[in-house]
Each structure stands twice: as structure tokens, then as C-alpha cells.
Amino acid sequence: MSAVCAAGAGTAAEAVRQAAVAPARGSVLEVATLATYRRDAIEAGLGERAGYIGRPRCDVTLSQVSYATIGVRGEPATASAMLLLPGGPDCSESHGLLGWAQGTRMQRDVTQAGDLLAAGDSPLMTFYAAQGVAVVATDYLGLGRSDYPFHPYLHAESEASAIVDALRAARSVAAEAGTALSGKVLLAGYSQGGHAAMAAQRTIERDHAAEFTLAGTAPMSGPYALERTFVDGWSGTGPAGPNSLATALFAYTVVAMQRVYGNIYASPAAVFRPPFDATVEGLMPGSRDIFDLLRQGALPPGAEMARLRQDGFTRAFDDPQFPFRQALARNDLLDWTPRAPMVLCGAGRDAVVPFANAVTARRIFTARGAAVELLDMDGRIPPDLDGVSVHTSAAVYLCFGATRDRLLALAR
The missing domain is CATH 1.10.260 (434 Repressor (Amino-terminal Domain))
Structure with missing residues (x-):
């Protein structure tokens, strides 16, 4: 036992030593501007979806950002993120900032910025950035361009720290680009990202409330009761x-x-x-x-x-x-009380992440006095769709739309 304790103490001491010489958390290490999407082109690409998503107001600039963060033991690490900054003549107001948490990804080197660049489209661009909300979407530790040796999947504290530091980096890049941010911060994510977004809200309200004005969150279809x-x-x-x-x-x-x-x-x-x-x-x-x-x-x-x-x-x-x-x-996430308004969304027929996660979270949080809304998309999903497709395709798109207007209202 003493040898184990000594080894643990040595690991912690080394993490402290490394942190003393590492860049500050959230420091921007590299920025690559990849593309700018004009409002008219975004609208043309929506086609029939325009009635559901809404007409875009803004141009959107896509960048990939590498930034300093920490690993699971507090040691220095790097991560990458996609950054979407609104702009254009009809989008000159100051913007809220959404910290987005992606769902489960098993491909090591793929980035969300690269995905958008290849596809020319993303719900984060059409639902949020083109409507005037800046978006930063971390690729997490151990994925994308991160130097971390593994991905700590569903580890709540490191999911949260990756998001918090991505928000810091996004603020710096936006300031350098001359994009005004309002100071209001939103959090959202789906599947693993629902777990990560809720973890980030807990961490921000516990440790960084003076740094971030958290206006509202939408953790969607996440395993909060892991x-x-x-x-x-x-x-x-x-x-x-x-x-x-x-x-x-x-x-x-x-x-x-x-x-x-x-x-x-x-x-x-x-x-x-x-x-x-x-x-x-x-x-x-x-x-x-x-x-x-x-x-x-x-x-x-x-x-x-x-x-x-x-x-x-x-x-x-x-x-x-x-x-x-x-x-x-x-790594359960039911041991705290949210302060910012929270919207939970999912589907009762989800066979990947049971809807009971959202039901339980709402029951526990509201009993403690939190403002939590629960949305079930089941009634809008074809009854013959299998439970995995409910999670991976139908509910994610429906939850994007159902929570977006609520978050936009909170960001104003």
C-alpha cells in the first residue's frame, strides 16, 4: 500500500511540476482559418430545411484551434476544437458563445473542423453560427489534434476541462479576429456530448462561476446516470x-x-x-x-x-x-444542483442511451429547486424506426431544433 501511495504522490507531484512550466489553460497554441461561408450560400444549401432551421442571418468563418488544457491528473495537455464565428453586414451585434460537446467518436485523428470543411455543412453552422451564436466544439482529449495518449471516454472531469479551456481559447481567437462576444455562454451536447455538457455545467458553476456567465444549457440524450x-x-x-x-x-x-x-x-x-x-x-x-x-x-x-x-x-x-x-x-452526474436553466432532450425509444437518464436527472434536479425542462421527441419519430436509429439519427436532429430556440432566447 505504501508503494502505491508513493507512486500516486509522485505522479501528482510530477503533474504539478509540469503545470508550472506549461502554457496557461485555454492558451491558444495554433489557429488555422479554413473557410468562410457566405450567408446566401448557407441559405441555398438548406433547401427544404430552411423552414425548420430558419433563414441564416450571418456569414460564418470556420477555424481549427489548438489550445492548452489538462489531462486526467492535471498534467499539461493539448486539444483541438472547431470554432465558428458569425459575421457579415447583418450580424454586427455581440454574440453569445456556445460550447458544444460532440457525441461518441472512435476515430483518433478526425476533427470536427475537418468534417465541416469536407461536407460544407453542419448543424452547428446552420442552427447556431448562421443565426448569430459563436460556436466552439472541442474534439476532446486524445482525439483530433490532441497530443494526449488516450481518450478518457465518459470521464466527467476531463470532458469538462476540455470544454472550459476551449471556451477560453475561443474568447481569445474571437477578440483577435475582432468578433465581439456578449459574455453569455451556452453549453450543449448529444450522447457522450450530453454527458460532457452536463459535466461542464457542473464544473463551471462549481469552480468558474466568476469567469463565465452561463445563460443556459442543453445536455441531450446523455448517460447522466452512468x-x-x-x-x-x-x-x-x-x-x-x-x-x-x-x-x-x-x-x-x-x-x-x-x-x-x-x-x-x-x-x-x-x-x-x-x-x-x-x-x-x-x-x-x-x-x-x-x-x-x-x-x-x-x-x-x-x-x-x-x-x-x-x-x-x-x-x-x-x-x-x-x-x-x-x-x-x-462519473455519474446527479450529485449537484444546476443553477443555470437546463433543457434535457431525448426519446423514449432510444435503445443506446435510455431516456430514463433524462427523466431521473429532471426529477432529482427539480426536487432540489433547479429549473429543468424535459423534452421527449418520441411522438415526432416514425414508429417503425429501430431504437439505435432513434438515437443516432432521428432524435439528434429533432433535439437540435427543439432546444435551439430556447438557447437562443437565453443568449439574448
Whole structure:
């Protein structure tokens, strides 16, 4: 025990030493302006969507920003983010700033700025930036252009610090570009991003309330009750039915928690059956997205969890003191009371992240006096759509629209 404590103390001391010589958190390390999208071109690209999204008011400049942040032990790290700055003759007012948290991504080197540049379109541009709200979207630790050696998937504190430092970097770049910001900050995200956005609100209100004027948040379809989410979906089938992504999400979470806490397994073979034990760590993250991993057989389908997971690990999860259960519980997000208005959004038939997460969060938070609204998109989704597609396609777009006007009103 003393050796373990000494090692932990040494790690902490080294993190403090590194932090003393590192750039300040949120410092801008590099900015690349990638494109400017004119309002008329954005509107032309909307087509039939214009009636739902609304006519754009602003031109939008797309940049990729690298910035200084911290790792899971407080050590210096870097991350990248997409930055969208509104501008143009009809968009000269000061702008609110949205910190966006992306959903689960398993491709190591892909960036959100690169995605938008390749597609020429993004909901963040059409729903927010073209309507006059600046957007900064972190790629998180260990993804995009980050120098961090791993992605701490669903680790609440480092999700939050990546977002907080992205907001700081965005303010600096906007000032340098001559883009006036109002000082009002919004937070939003979907899926993993819902978890991250809620974690960021908790951190800002706990640690940085004097620095950020948080006007409102929209954490959408996130696993806020993380331990309960895994308990209910441990077999690969949850309250809303089978989750074809379950094996990949389980593997990503286990590998990440091992890298963060170091006590989940002694070797991958303690968790994963052959041949997956030999390759799984290199996939989390790697060169392929979640759908390709499953389609190409790098992981078994969600319905075949028993092919992936060792029986002993499956049985051990029944114990609430099991290290993996404890790691999940440490990253639950229901132990605080939001101060800024919060809008939760999801769908009752979501088979990836059960809607019970949002229902439970609202019940707990409102009982403590918080202002929390809950939106269920089920009634607007075709009844024959499977529960995974509800999460990955239908609900995300509907929640974007349902929460956008509420957030824009709070940012005014």
C-alpha cells in the first residue's frame, strides 16, 4: 500500500511540476482559418430545411484551434476544437458563445473542423453560427489534434476541462479576429456530448462561476446516470430494446476507465475473449468509426456480448464494489444542483442511451429547486424506426431544433 501511495504522490507531484512550466489553460497554441461561408450560400444549401432551421442571418468563418488544457491528473495537455464565428453586414451585434460537446467518436485523428470543411455543412453552422451564436466544439482529449495518449471516454472531469479551456481559447481567437462576444455562454451536447455538457455545467458553476456567465444549457440524450445505464444494458439489451452498438460502447468505456484509474483489469484478457483481447485497446480510439468496427468484425455485434466479454467479468459486475462499477459511479452526474436553466432532450425509444437518464436527472434536479425542462421527441419519430436509429439519427436532429430556440432566447 505504501508503494502505491508513493507512486500516486509522485505522479501528482510530477503533474504539478509540469503545470508550472506549461502554457496557461485555454492558451491558444495554433489557429488555422479554413473557410468562410457566405450567408446566401448557407441559405441555398438548406433547401427544404430552411423552414425548420430558419433563414441564416450571418456569414460564418470556420477555424481549427489548438489550445492548452489538462489531462486526467492535471498534467499539461493539448486539444483541438472547431470554432465558428458569425459575421457579415447583418450580424454586427455581440454574440453569445456556445460550447458544444460532440457525441461518441472512435476515430483518433478526425476533427470536427475537418468534417465541416469536407461536407460544407453542419448543424452547428446552420442552427447556431448562421443565426448569430459563436460556436466552439472541442474534439476532446486524445482525439483530433490532441497530443494526449488516450481518450478518457465518459470521464466527467476531463470532458469538462476540455470544454472550459476551449471556451477560453475561443474568447481569445474571437477578440483577435475582432468578433465581439456578449459574455453569455451556452453549453450543449448529444450522447457522450450530453454527458460532457452536463459535466461542464457542473464544473463551471462549481469552480468558474466568476469567469463565465452561463445563460443556459442543453445536455441531450446523455448517460447522466452512468452506472445505472450500464447495469440496465449489461446484456446488450436495455429498456428500449436491443442495442447493436453495445459491444463497442462497452469496450470503449472499459478501456478508457482502465487508462484513467488503472484498476479495471491486469490485462485485456481478463475482460475480453480471444481474439478481441489482442486488438481491442488499439481500436479505442483508432482509425475506424464505430459502425465500421462492427461491420468489419473487429468487434462482435451488440447482440453477441458473450463472444466479447469474459464470463468472470460479467459475473463480477453484480457487485457494486467491483472496480468497473465504481469507476462508472464516479462519473455519474446527479450529485449537484444546476443553477443555470437546463433543457434535457431525448426519446423514449432510444435503445443506446435510455431516456430514463433524462427523466431521473429532471426529477432529482427539480426536487432540489433547479429549473429543468424535459423534452421527449418520441411522438415526432416514425414508429417503425429501430431504437439505435432513434438515437443516432432521428432524435439528434429533432433535439437540435427543439432546444435551439430556447438557447437562443437565453443568449439574448
